Structures are given as C-alpha cells and as structure tokens.
Amino acid sequence: MTRAIQIRQHGGPEELELTDVPVSEPAAGQVRIRHRAIGLNFIDVYHRTGLYPLPMPATIGMEGAGVIEAVGEGVTHLQVGDRAAYASMPPGSYCEARVMPAMNVCKLPDAISFETGAAMMLKGLTAQYLLKKTLPVEGLQPGDHVLFHAAAGGVGLIACQWARVLGLQLIATAGSDEKCQLALANGAAHAINYRTEDFAARVKDITGGRGVKVVYDSVGKDTWDQSLDCLRPFGLMASFGNASGPVPPFAPGALGAKGSLYVTRQTLFSHISSRQATQAMADDLFAVVASGQVKIHMAQRYALADVQQAHRDLEARKTTGSTILTLP
Structure with a gap:
C-alpha cells in the first residue's frame, strides 16, 4: 500500500x-x-x-x-x-x-x-517545446520580440531565462508589479502588469508598432482577443493553457483581417510521444x-x-x- x-x-x-x-x-x-x-x-x-x-x-x-x-x-x-x-x-x-x-x-x-x-x-519541457519547436512561419532569430503571458509562473520564469539564452526579447505579462519585477529579474526584456496597463498598446509601443512574431499564452479567455492584436503579419498565436477559462469560438476570418495570422493549440504530450523525443528534450x-x-x-x-x-x-x-x- x-x-x-x-x-x-x-x-x-x-x-x-x-x-x-x-x-x-x-x-x-x-x-x-x-x-x-x-x-x-x-x-x-x-x-x-x-x-x-x-x-x-x-x-x-x-x-x-x-x-x-x-x-x-x-x-x-x-x-x-x-x-x-x-x-x-x-x-x-x-x-x-x-x-x-x-x-x-x-x-x-x-x-x-x-x-x-x-x-x-x-x-521545463513545456518551455523547451515552446521556444524551440512552436515557432512562427518566419522562425525566431536573436533580437526578435515574443510575448509571454503569466511570465512569473513556473513555465514563465523558465521561459524568461531560456529566451535570454537564445537572444530573444521576451515581453512578459503578469498580474502584479511584484510579479513583473520577478520576470524582469529572470531575463525578461520588458514586463507589463496586465491588470493596470493595456498590454496590447504597450506591446505596440515596445516594438515600434510592428508587433511580436509569436504570443505564448496559457491564460486563455481573458487574454485571447488582445493577444491577436499584438501579432505582426504572419505571426503565431500559440495557446497552451486556459487558466482563465477556455477560449470561446472565434471566426477564422478574423485571422486574415489581423494580418494572415496562424493559431496553434499545443500540448506537451504530443511532443513527448516517443522515448527518443522525450530523452532529447x-x-x-x-x-x-x-x-x-x-x-x-x-x-x-x-x-x-x-x-x-x-x-x-x-x-x-x-x-x-x-x-x-x-x-x-
């Protein structure tokens, strides 16, 4: 027993x-x-x-x-x-x-x-597949901006550090000033308190109006619509969780109107479906x-x-x- x-x-x-x-x-x-x-x-x-x-x-x-x-x-x-x-x-x-x-x-x-x-x-394996495998069609290069929600959580703090190792400019969001400071201390290039700031507007300011290549989102319902507004043309919306609730149905045509965007819903267990893949990650x-x-x-x-x-x-x-x- x-x-x-x-x-x-x-x-x-x-x-x-x-x-x-x-x-x-x-x-x-x-x-x-x-x-x-x-x-x-x-x-x-x-x-x-x-x-x-x-x-x-x-x-x-x-x-x-x-x-x-x-x-x-x-x-x-x-x-x-x-x-x-x-x-x-x-x-x-x-x-x-x-x-x-x-x-x-x-x-x-x-x-x-x-x-x-x-x-x-x-x-950690989630952060690995997001930053290394869940990539926009144009790829990610050092210096590129990415947006990462819930960046002071377990996945987020690992991602902040790993993104810095990869040379990415990670824009973190979190629900308090203290959590924003934690994200910055762990490698985020910028941090936005989404409870007190319009994160979509701040992202556009940070990126000179271009937007980010990819949004990594485990929050779900509360951040979805604004996240789409943060993406540059051909950008990728990468959903991997629903902490605020599932994303409601949306019209695919909206992706075209916002710049021919891509959307994916990822799960770790698709990436570790073999012994070899698990060990490599x-x-x-x-x-x-x-x-x-x-x-x-x-x-x-x-x-x-x-x-x-x-x-x-x-x-x-x-x-x-x-x-x-x-x-x-």
Whole structure:
C-alpha cells in the first residue's frame, strides 16, 4: 500500500483526499518509482475540476522525481536505484509510490536535486517545446520580440531565462508589479502588469508598432482577443493553457483581417510521444539547468497532506515560479 491523494468526483480542492491505495509490481514497459518530491501544475486543477475529465476514483498529478524501485520487462534505459524524474501521462503523481509507463521517465543527473527535478520536468519541457519547436512561419532569430503571458509562473520564469539564452526579447505579462519585477529579474526584456496597463498598446509601443512574431499564452479567455492584436503579419498565436477559462469560438476570418495570422493549440504530450523525443528534450533541459543558465524557482512547498491549500493558492494566482509537494 502507498499513501496517495485521490478524488472521487470532480469539484473543488475539498475533493482531494489522502488515502491508502495498493501499488503493484511493474508490468512490461513499466517502472515503479518512489517519489522524493512531486510537482504541482495547473493541469492538475483541470483534472480535478473536470475540464479534462478522468474516470473515478482518480489520483491526479503529472510530474515527480524519486528513485526507481522496480523495472518491468523490456525497460532498458532505467535500473533499480536510479534517480529519475518525469512529466507523464497518465495522471497519478500525487502519491508516495506508483507504477507507471517508463517511456517518459528519465534518469536525473546527479547535479540536479530531486526537488528541482520534480519542479522542472513538466514546466521545463513545456518551455523547451515552446521556444524551440512552436515557432512562427518566419522562425525566431536573436533580437526578435515574443510575448509571454503569466511570465512569473513556473513555465514563465523558465521561459524568461531560456529566451535570454537564445537572444530573444521576451515581453512578459503578469498580474502584479511584484510579479513583473520577478520576470524582469529572470531575463525578461520588458514586463507589463496586465491588470493596470493595456498590454496590447504597450506591446505596440515596445516594438515600434510592428508587433511580436509569436504570443505564448496559457491564460486563455481573458487574454485571447488582445493577444491577436499584438501579432505582426504572419505571426503565431500559440495557446497552451486556459487558466482563465477556455477560449470561446472565434471566426477564422478574423485571422486574415489581423494580418494572415496562424493559431496553434499545443500540448506537451504530443511532443513527448516517443522515448527518443522525450530523452532529447530532457537532455536539452538538463543541460541548460545544470549549466546554471536557467534556475528553477521553487517558491512554494506544501506537504502532500496539505494539497488542498496548494490548489487554493494556485487557483487564486498567489503562487510564483514552481510549486512542489513534499513527502515525509
């Protein structure tokens, strides 16, 4: 048996219950990992509320780090005793130990702690595919402007630093002056408090009226329309989340009127659909973190038993950087 956080129905944070669940031996292609730390992400809220519905009862959580306890047949890239970290489907990381598919589990370099590993895999791999793979038709070159919403969050602070490494001029938005300062301290070239400023107007000022080549948006409904106004002709609107709610239907003709724009809805799990792709992206992330060029900010830690409060704080946008759940 292992301790785990489960939900028996979709709903609010009060649905998250600490309970005992059985844990088995891994089958072919699986591993059993004992967690040392667990990552908290906004997708966990979507699973809890039912925006992304799950069969019940469900253990949620997409990210963790720990030690491999057992290896199933056919798994060759991991051995018992290896330090490991992952961002992976299916959900289930809110627990002390779990059996899971081995495909997205990667050996964690000795230079990276378990807490850092748990805090960075989903968010860091997301920043990697956004900045390296989710590109406008004209590509990105050093000096180009990009707009990144929620830039003081876990993905955002990694993206601010990584964009600076790539020579990009990242324009950050956040919901308070303090969060804007945090984004600037982590490499953003400009920061806009979207609660007190018209971010579309500021973007046009910053870019001399041209607009940005790409907008990276995990906020959704509240930022969508103005974000389209921030793009230059042939620019890319890259949606990868819905923190304020799903984007409502829109007329494709509006994209033509605003400059023949492109729109894409990205998800990490399309990018890590093979062992080779997962490892290549993880190696890129491990290298930039181990070098010190990108630092992972763990601004909040909660005990696994306090996960209800963690979800309340995340939904209230009280958090910055990455949040982890700790184990005894």
